[in-house]
Amino acid sequence: MPETNWDFNETGVFDWIERELKPEPCTSEEFVYNEMESQSGYSLPVIYQPFDAGNKWHWSDRGMLFDFLYSTDGEGKKLLDFGPGDGWPSLIVAPFAREVIGVDSSEKRVKVCTENARRLGIRNASFVSYKSGSSLPFEDNTFDGIMAASSIEQTPDPRKTLKELFRVLKPGGRIRIFYEALSDYKGGYERDIWIVGMGNRTCKLVLFNRDPDNEYALQYGLTIAMPGRELTERLSDGGEVSFEKVSVSFLEEIKGIITRAQVLKTIHPSAKTWISWLKETGFKEILPAYSGGMAAVKLFDLYTDDNRPSDLDSTDEAIKKVVRIVTGLEAPVSLDPMITTVK
Incomplete structure (x- = not known):
């Protein structure tokens, strides 16, 4: 199991996930790519969108x-x-x-x-x-x-x-x-959040814990029986989802509707x-x-x-x-x- 007791893990969120949810290690396709109808969100020019010369x-x-x-x-x-x-x-x-x-x-x-x-x-x-x-x-x-x-x-x-x-x-x-x-994430961007919609009533909360100096990242994926829109609203700060909104108390609150926990380590x-x-x-x-x-x-x-x-x-x-x-x-x-x- 990957180690996560890093100095910048100030909130204890990652330690809590390891201890309470015991996430299963997985590959990148098991983590998210097998579940996405479009990896790009249907945004790619020519492939999904008409080419716009003004864009x-x-x-x-x-x-x-x-x-x-x-x-x-x-x-x-x-x-x-x-x-x-x-x-x-x-x-x-x-x-x-x-x-x-x-x-x-x-x-x-x-x-x-x-x-x-x-x-x-x-x-x-x-x-x-x-x-x-x-x-x-x-x-x-x-x-x-x-x-x-x-x-x-x-x-x-x-x-x-x-x-x-x-x-x-x-x-x-x-x-x-x-x-x-991972060099672009130095200086306060090592930890991040991403919410992936998985249908009307389910979503996946992805939490990133990056280590630029050692060139690897851990991604924790929590499948939650909650609409993605609702989770986005609960974790928003000024209109944008914020990692700082993901506290141990929040995870304790939703623990009963977390149906799966995964962890993916990638080398960068x-x-x-x-x-x-x-x-x-x-x-x-x-x-x-x-x-x-x-x-x-x-x-x-x-x-x-x-x-x-x-x-x-x-x-x-x-x-x-x-x-x-x-x-x-x-x-x-x-x-x-x-x-x-x-x-």
């Missing part, structure tokens, strides 16, 4: 498309999307690739991705499942490139996962890694750690590089409403040139930037 977030999404495409040298190639969620970025990259295969440890996510591909009429993208922590269901040297978006750190052993990705990548092939480092390497692991795995080139998504956002801000591209095709044309340059520029490791690596 900065939609520009960022297109920037990330070309980031993954160019960083993997994936145009017209066979690509793997490791951990596709709702089909991102596989379904937006697919029109530019020969074939994209998404692999996920959650059968629910595979089902959602497959349905999204069918609905969008995308025929060169397919999705398969595998057992978390096991070997990937592919032969050695299968893929020209691999896209991994906030997914490797969701596996039980990220170092082992890197070795599997190395195995199925062709010599000279590239992996582009987007990851969640910094760029420095990723680079060390990639070298250890055998990758011959490693480039911490700037993000195409961020470049697209900055480009958006350079336009006015009057001269900004107004449709998807013209937006893509504007973004492509910038992203191709930016993703080849080395970024400081201290920024925990995206990483491109070559086998």
Whole structure:
């Protein structure tokens, strides 16, 4: 059982959960991904929402498309999307690739991705499942490139996962890694709260306890027989849910309607750690590089409403040139930037 007696555990909430609820350790798909109809909340441009050229977030999404495409040298190639969620970025990259295969440890996510591909009429993208922590269901040297978006750190052993990705990548092939480092949470954001709706009468309260210095996080998931809206109201402070509202007394009050308790430990390497692991795995080139998504956002801000591209095709044309340059520029490791690596 993971240890939780950290110095910043001032409220004793995590100790109470361990002692009173004895949460069951689980994998990330067991924790939440098997229960979500949409991992993105149906927010993804093109996949769920019509593209809006006046929306900065939609520009960022297109920037990330070309980031993954160019960083993997994936145009017209066979690509793997490791951990596709709702089909991102596989379904937006697919029109530019020969074939994209998404692999996920959650059968629910595979089902959602497959349905999204069918609905969008995308025929060169397919999705398969595998057992978390096991070997990937592919032969050695299968893929020209691999896209991994906030997914490797969701596996039980990220170092082992890197070795599997190395195995199925062709010599000279590239992996582009987007990851969640914990450095951004330092200074008071280590603990957090998230409420996941699970139907009309049930929700899941997720409590985060992050340790940025040691590069891991614990997530406690409490399934509660209470509508998500009601729990949100009870834990809101100024209109936003607040971790500080989750006290031991509150948990004691609702203990009788907590139907399940889980704990998930995830490893969140910094760029420095990723680079060390990639070298250890055998990758011959490693480039911490700037993000195409961020470049697209900055480009958006350079336009006015009057001269900004107004449709998807013209937006893509504007973004492509910038992203191709930016993703080849080395970024400081201290920024925990995206990483491109070559086998």
